[in-house]
Each structure stands twice: as C-alpha cells, then as structure tokens.
Amino acid sequence: GAGVSQTPSNKVTEKGKYVELRCDPISGHTALYWYRQSLGQGPEFLIYFQGTGAADDSGLPNDRFFAVRPEGSVSTLKIQRTERGDSAVYLCASSSTPGSSGANVLTFGAGSRLTVL
C-alpha cells in the first residue's frame, strides 16, 4: 500500500481481555517495528521484525505481549490479560531491507489507540 496501515484505530476493552492490533506495512518493506506511546511521552521500542522473524524483542514489557509476522508482511501485536497500564497508542513502522538506501528511515502508521477500562 501507499502507507503503513493500522487497525483498529481505536480499541476499548475491559481489564483482563485479550486484544489484537494489526499492522500492514508498505509493500516491499521487509523491516517492521512496533512502538508504544503512552500519554505525554515519546514512542518506546517494543519489537523489530526482519521478514518473518523477530530479530529484537527486547522492548516487550512482559510475557503478556507478543507479536507475529507469519508471512513477512502483515504483523499482529497480541496482548493477553490486558491491564489499565497497557492503555497507550501502539505505533507500527516499516522500512526497506537493512543495508539498502532508505533502510534508516522509518515510516509510521497513524497508530492504534488502546484503552483498557
């Protein structure tokens, strides 16, 4: 697609529920990143995919969070047993293959705003 697409744009859920957030990167971008932006803060790195594999998941806060990218394109961020502290905007970004020109520029989606009641 022309840009990075994220769905849903807004998600309201109750504490303890399971949520999935989807990211559709720019066509041909092999690198995909997830970030979390809490209110009043800058985005914080969660996980990086190169192709289908998670090459760096050092930013995932705990084992309730995990992400997949089974076919090397669309990615899903999954949060189990949500807590009120998980409320934030979850941003997805993609870039071209590492080592190529443009690999150092991330293009971000508009984000998915998650509210846990």
Added chain:
Amino acid sequence: AQSVTQLDSQVPVFEEAPVELRCNYSSSVSVYLFWYVQYPNQGLQLLLKYLSGSTLVKGINGFEAEFNKSQTSFHLRKPSVHISDTAEYFCAVSHLFSGGYNKLIFGAGTRLAVHP
C-alpha cells in the same frame, strides 16, 4: 545506552516568529539523528535526518537542524513559523545494529504552540 533529552516540554511562539526546539543526546557510538512531527491523531512524519556529511540538514516545511558533536546536540530551527506548525515534535537517535536495523530512541517530545 543511548538517550535523548528534549529540554522544553512546551514552546509557545507567535506566528512568523523564529523558533528553536532543543535536543541533546547521549551515546557512546556514532549516531544517526532524526526529527519527527506528530499532528493531532496522526502518525509520526519525518521532518529531517542526519546520517553523515554536512552538519546542517534541511527538511520539509522550512525546518532545519544542526548536528553539534561536541555539544551532543541536534536542535531544530525554523526562521518563521505558521499556525499550521502547531504540533508535537520528537527528536530521536539511533545507530545501525548488527544486522543493519535502525532502532530509534525517542525523546519525550516538545509541544510547539503557534499563536496568531
């Protein structure tokens, strides 16, 4: 470890006045530096980047920034702001990790409010 400090959480300014948004970073290795802008309810948009070469970089919408290695700063400037520049601005630092990926570390952001 890398970190980014944006010294001002909010910067109010009148239309057509100049503005500077300050950014300092810490890193033990060579870095890449970025400024992103975020308009309400939108994603982050790249304003400009420093990868190497000239320390003065020009970006979109009339913004520019200067990389100062000795002061570990990357301040953003615009000589004359417009109402439409009202937004949140984020400074970010990274270096290429093994495998060549680009892990951005962001500052907390500076809210630029342009008044008529």
